Amino acid sequence: MDANGHANGSSPHEVREHDVLIIGAGGAGLRAAVAATERGLSVGVVTKSLLGKAHTVMAEGGIAASLGNVDPADGWQTHFKDTLKSGKFINNWRMAELFSKEAPDRVYELEQWGALFNRTAEGKISQRPFGAHTYRRLCHVGDRTGLELIRTMQEKVLATDTQVYMETAVTKLFKNSEGRVVGALAYTRETGKFIHFKTKAVVLATGGWGRIYKVTSNSWEGTGDGAVLAYDAGAELVDMEMVQFHPTGMVWPPGVRGLLVTEGVRGEGGLLRNSKGERYMERYDKERMELSSRDVVARANYTEVQEGRGSPHGGVFLDITHLGYRGIMKKLPTMHEQFLKLADIDISKEPMEVFPTIHYTMGGVKVDPETCATNVPGLFAAGEVAGGLHGANRLGGNSLSDLLVFGRRAGMGAAEYVKSNGYSTEIREEELNAEKKRVMAPLEKREGENPYKIQQELQETMMEHANLMRNEDSLKEGLGKVLALKDRLPNIGVGGSTLFNPGWHTAQDVRHLIQISEIIIRCALERTERRGAQWRLDYDGPDEELGRVNLISKKDQQGEVGIEKREIPPMPEHLAKLFEEGE
Amino acid sequence: MAYGDIARSTTGVLRRLPWWTGPIAVTAALVGFGIYVFVTVMLFDRGEYENYLSPFYSPPVGGESFLPAWLSPAIFILWLPLGFRATCYYYRKAYYRAFFWDPPACSSKAQQRELRGPEHYRGETALFVWNNIHRYFMYGSFVLLVFLTIDTVRAFLPEGSFGITLGSLIFLVNVSLLWTYSLSCHSLRHVIGGSVDCYSCVKGGNARRKAYNWLSVLNRQHALWAWLSLFSLLITDVYIRLLLAGVITDFRLV
Amino acid sequence: MSDSAAEQKGMASKAHAEVHSDEEATLEGKSYRLKIFRGDAEGGKEVEYEIEAIEGMVVLDAVLKIQAEQANDLAVRWNCKAAHCGSCSAEINGRPKLLCKTRVEEYEGQEIRVHPIRAFPVIKDLVSDVSWNYGVSAQIQPFTTSEQAPFTMYEEDVERLYEPKKCIECFMCQDVCHVLRTHHKHPEFAGPRFFVRSQWLEMHPKDEGNRLQFLKEGRGGVQLCNITKCCSEVCPVGIHITDNSIIPLKERVADEYYDPAKWLMRKIRGRRNGSSNGNGGTRSTHARAGIRTNG
Numbered sequence A: 001m002d003a004n005g006h007a008n009g010s011s012p013h014e015v016r017e018h019d020v021l022i023i024g025a026g027g028a029g030l031r032a033a034v035a036a037t038e039r040g041l042s043v044g045v046v047t048k049s050l051l052g053k054a055h056t057v058m059a060e061g062g063i064a065a066s067l068g069n070v071d072p073a074d075g076w077q078t079h080f081k082d083t084l085k086s087g088k089f090i091n092n093w094r095m096a097e098l099f100s101k102e103a104p105d106r107v108y109e110l111e112q113w114g115a116l117f118n119r120t121a122e123g124k125i126s127q128r129p130f131g132a133h134t135y136r137r138l139c140h141v142g143d144r145t146g147l148e149l150i151r152t153m154q155e156k157v158l159a160t161d162t163q164v165y166m167e168t169a170v171t172k173l174f175k176n177s178e179g180r181v182v183g184a185l186a187y188t189r190e191t192g193k194f195i196h197f198k199t200k201a202v203v204l205a206t207g208g209w210g211r212i213y214k215v216t217s218n219s220w221e222g223t224g225d226g227a228v229l230a231y232d233a234g235a236e237l238v239d240m241e242m243v244q245f246h247p248t249g250m251v252w253p254p255g256v257r258g259l260l261v262t263e264g265v266r267g268e269g270g271l272l273r274n275s276k277g278e279r280y281m282e283r284y285d286k287e288r289m290e291l292s293s294r295d296v297v298a299r300a301n302y303t304e305v306q307e308g309r310g311s312p313h314g315g316v317f318l319d320i321t322h323l324g325y326r327g328i329m330k331k332l333p334t335m336h337e338q339f340l341k342l343a344d345i346d347i348s349k350e351p352m353e354v355f356p357t358i359h360y361t362m363g364g365v366k367v368d369p370e371t372c373a374t375n376v377p378g379l380f381a382a383g384e385v386a387g388g389l390h391g392a393n394r395l396g397g398n399s400l401s402d403l404l405v406f407g408r409r410a411g412m413g414a415a416e417y418v419k420s421n422g423y424s425t426e427i428r429e430e431e432l433n434a435e436k437k438r439v440m441a442p443l444e445k446r447e448g449e450n451p452y453k454i455q456q457e458l459q460e461t462m463m464e465h466a467n468l469m470r471n472e473d474s475l476k477e478g479l480g481k482v483l484a485l486k487d488r489l490p491n492i493g494v495g496g497s498t499l500f501n502p503g504w505h506t507a508q509d510v511r512h513l514i515q516i517s518e519i520i521i522r523c524a525l526e527r528t529e530r531r532g533a534q535w536r537l538d539y540d541g542p543d544e545e546l547g548r549v550n551l552i553s554k555k556d557q558q559g560e561v562g563i564e565k566r567e568i569p570p571m572p573e574h575l576a577k578l579f580e581e582g583e
Numbered sequence B: 001m002a003y004g005d006i007a008r009s010t011t012g013v014l015r016r017l018p019w020w021t022g023p024i025a026v027t028a029a030l031v032g033f034g035i036y037v038f039v040t041v042m043l044f045d046r047g048e049y050e051n052y053l054s055p056f057y058s059p060p061v062g063g064e065s066f067l068p069a070w071l072s073p074a075i076f077i078l079w080l081p082l083g084f085r086a087t088c089y090y091y092r093k094a095y096y097r098a099f100f101w102d103p104p105a106c107s108s109k110a111q112q113r114e115l116r117g118p119e120h121y122r123g124e125t126a127l128f129v130w131n132n133i134h135r136y137f138m139y140g141s142f143v144l145l146v147f148l149t150i151d152t153v154r155a156f157l158p159e160g161s162f163g164i165t166l167g168s169l170i171f172l173v174n175v176s177l178l179w180t181y182s183l184s185c186h187s188l189r190h191v192i193g194g195s196v197d198c199y200s201c202v203k204g205g206n207a208r209r210k211a212y213n214w215l216s217v218l219n220r221q222h223a224l225w226a227w228l229s230l231f232s233l234l235i236t237d238v239y240i241r242l243l244l245a246g247v248i249t250d251f252r253l254v
Numbered sequence C: 001m002s003d004s005a006a007e008q009k010g011m012a013s014k015a016h017a018e019v020h021s022d023e024e025a026t027l028e029g030k031s032y033r034l035k036i037f038r039g040d041a042e043g044g045k046e047v048e049y050e051i052e053a054i055e056g057m058v059v060l061d062a063v064l065k066i067q068a069e070q071a072n073d074l075a076v077r078w079n080c081k082a083a084h085c086g087s088c089s090a091e092i093n094g095r096p097k098l099l100c101k102t103r104v105e106e107y108e109g110q111e112i113r114v115h116p117i118r119a120f121p122v123i124k125d126l127v128s129d130v131s132w133n134y135g136v137s138a139q140i141q142p143f144t145t146s147e148q149a150p151f152t153m154y155e156e157d158v159e160r161l162y163e164p165k166k167c168i169e170c171f172m173c174q175d176v177c178h179v180l181r182t183h184h185k186h187p188e189f190a191g192p193r194f195f196v197r198s199q200w201l202e203m204h205p206k207d208e209g210n211r212l213q214f215l216k217e218g219r220g221g222v223q224l225c226n227i228t229k230c231c232s233e234v235c236p237v238g239i240h241i242t243d244n245s246i247i248p249l250k251e252r253v254a255d256e257y258y259d260p261a262k263w264l265m266r267k268i269r270g271r272r273n274g275s276s277n278g279n280g281g282t283r284s285t286h287a288r289a290g291i292r293t294n295g
């Protein structure tokens, strides 16, 4: 498998060959790896961090699946309906169907592999309520469900002969003369050495792009690399304007601003109050109150603060004190620790202060529901980087099950594709060298613009212009600023060597951030309505026309962002029927 | 959470002490105790005063006429509690740190002072593999504890009828601490419940689980019980010695 | 937006008024000094940086601020900033700490010296090569069962497994363990982190694997641990590593290898191993994943 690339005047590189290359080692990537490995293929997994540190590890609340352990009335149909309603019906209904049907199997599969969830008195997996889920549906273990998921998957992968490339970042996908994706270029963060992956298929599982905003619950990794890799390779992206603001992020101290306060707090009975002590949710959603869908609660919190009923640090109060110290230690120990350590607040005695924070990106690479294939042959996508399942707003807990359901499907899809296709993985040498040169440029330039500075300016721009509430003028102004930043990209220069150099790494990421931001703003300008996470102040409500389309963005002939409104195919009878019965 | 606050502020103070204070204090205490036991056992062949029997000499065995007179009966007993403590997981930690400096403390500075080089470090594989017989000492200790409990009852019966004296109270505290220490033993915890993977699958599982959880609570403070019971042993013996020497007289409450 | 909030609240919130503005809450005129190790496998030295103090700052904030403003190439690992992922382990004044969970104020009046964890080779600045750990992990027999999920398992049977399962793999216990750190027993000792993992596997009601041989005779090396508890002192998620993982494993090893009565009982009953799951000590051989960090 080892072979050394030749220097050829530019930096040398190593060549690695795999049947399937999986980019990303979050829940989706690892599940895909297991699926492809099980089918006897040689699989490589690359991740920008160490194994087990992807966003998935931070998920707290739980994983949604209609097991019906606590509420026996639950079933896939209700889960399906909840998902579509919350997504304001622009979801891909086939994805939602597969998702809600398969989620329970994926949860049981985790248990089979050693995951341990909290139990009910009957010895089954316990489930907790969550915003806008009709029934108690979130399988959980305390408030560290994501840790359990990723650790289980990680240990599963470690027990196979999957090759894991830790701290390695992919910068480009290569296509052969037939237009199939047949490889990728990556650099190792540790030494800066290049690796050319020759592969028959690529699965993108790179997660989201919450890092385009300043106040975010995402880590440095959430830079949307996958979406840009796909976009550059000619793949279609869907509904990119849809960015989820989680209603409850920490507000104080400044260093932790945006850090997530799990929805589990509200799931366990946490109450939202403003500075006047009112439970203001009754003005926004009388029925579901605190457990309304995220877009609604986030806007409520935002509005309360904006209208002057905020807490001292500019948030609202979230109170869980009635659960008592013991209850909190049992159900939300991580939150207790997080507030005590970082904010000097004992949540069993005092309320928390919270404010919306950027959390999740519903939009993403458009995929085929059955196989997760994109429109580019050889390219697959799953997890947060893929779009379609969640529509205009994601339900809490639906992401973790999404990762497993579609991670598996992507792995199988890629394996199927590899087995039924024979073609060359050769690419043109110039393309490889040009990419290496591009990646090295900031280091060669040395003196230049600080990449952190550009990143920061971008994050502030997005915060200001593409926030939770949007309007045309502001979006346009934001677009102008983003494009100006894009023009400054070539000026970036960083000091130091290729040896573990975060400045250099940021210089790579910031390009992705800017590209994604541009696409998001352009799509947000196109969707002139209020729907889920897209809330245009200059339009009154949802637009019927727009409710029937997805916004598809794709790189056009000129290399610019091309946006198409694509009709959502009508729901087949057996699914459409579900909505008639219930109502 | 007042307890937590106190604990935090004490650990705060303790943390500010230089790292070597810990091992030195432990060494001093253990060596001091060793010397005391050795000297008393060598000097005195008797630990009995009226209805009090020193825990070092209980149960009274040995003293057969064919044995040399200098052999104190305590020798026949003491190996058991000493062995119990010497193989106890907590004391092991204490003496590996304090006597062998393996490591003396945890900070990077302290670890650089470790005496043994990497080639010589064997952990608990070589000589110390014997510590694995701890559980047998544990079984033996419970037998001994029965005797000590009887001694305590006798301590409450001065001249044959019930009465409370300072001495009897000391006995009571001592025997309680010894019970707590022994019940908080890791090996016992293992035998009771730690060795069971699935309580609901074995007979009597529920009772074992409850016992295990209860022992686990005691076990969390095992080090504390180890020290307190060591001191109470010492105090009990000293008290009897003082009575024997006529330095003090017993104080009767009821 | 926040200004209006402050206005409404009036004087009462004056003290906090500037904090909730989008500007960061710098503490007027105050600054922090940090000495950070800069260097690589070949060696290096401490470099002192001075930064503006911000309210409630953790050491990671300070390091990232230095990285963004003064030293773009300062290498440090982090992800969650919330003590969930275990990426940001480093040594502050000689003790392993999560940088994201350690407030700068804690060191008021003291020097702050930040170094990488040292039980593993340093790559650069605050980053060490911890890939060894993933190799060890791959050698532990994974969860093995012949039963089919969904399992019926009661809270009572699994409640003690939640503790070891909390591990965030920060590897600080590995760093502070003298068996690795001073005695370099990496080839024959798995380290506390993996005793924690072995413990929940061994105690899991449905697991049928057996890792005692691995622990005693294989590269687990649990007997090399002399229960001196440094690991327990540093665990950021409060796992009582020595008391609840290592000692229970040592007891199980003792059952299997050092207890004559147990041995006799096994002879009589004709079983090869004493663990209550007892499947005769079969250890499935399994393929191992290749782990690489360095190219």
Ligand SMILES: Cc1cc2nc3c(=O)[nH]c(=O)nc-3n(C[C@H](O)[C@H](O)[C@H](O)COP(=O)(O)OP(=O)(O)OC[C@H]3O[C@@H](n4cnc5c(N)ncnc54)[C@H](O)[C@@H]3O)c2cc1C
Pocket: A023, A024, A025, A026, A027, A028, A029, A046, A047, A048, A049, A054, A055, A056, A057, A058, A059, A060, A061, A062, A063, A064, A145, A146, A168, A169, A170, A171, A205, A206, A207, A208, A217, A218, A219, A221, A225, A226, A260, A359, A360, A382, A383, A384, A385, A396, A397, A398, A399, A400, A401, A403
């Ligand atoms: C704080 C927080 C709490 C959450 N809580 C919940 C919850 O309770 N329930 C729920 O359902 N969802 C929750 N979510 C959402 C959910 O965790 C994420 O959507 C999900 O983990 C995404 O998984 P993923 O596999 O798609 O990607 P990630 O887990 O984000 O992993 C991305 C992987 O791709 C790698 N990667 C990225 N770019 C590159 C590149 N260029 N080259 C190589 N590798 C690359 C990264 O290194 C990483 O390994 C939460 C999210 C956050 C941030």
Ligand code: SF4
Pocket: C176, C177, C178, C179, C191, C192, C224, C225, C226, C227, C228, C229, C230, C231, C232, C241, C242, C246
């Ligand atoms: S108790 Fe054992 S594993 Fe933990 S630090 Fe000490 S020697 Fe290492």
Ligand code: SF4
Pocket: C086, C166, C167, C168, C169, C170, C171, C172, C173, C174, C192, C193, C196, C234, C235, C236, C237, C238, C239, C241
């Ligand atoms: S056991 Fe604790 S210290 Fe060790 S790696 Fe896990 S979380 Fe870190």
Ligand code: FES
Pocket: B084, B087, B088, B089, B090, B091, B134, B138, B181, B182, B184, B185, B186, B187, B188, B222
């Ligand atoms: S462990 Fe200390 S007495 Fe058994």
Ligand code: FES
Pocket: C077, C078, C079, C080, C081, C082, C083, C084, C085, C086, C087, C088, C089, C098, C099, C100, C101
């Ligand atoms: S950054 Fe995740 S633990 Fe510190």
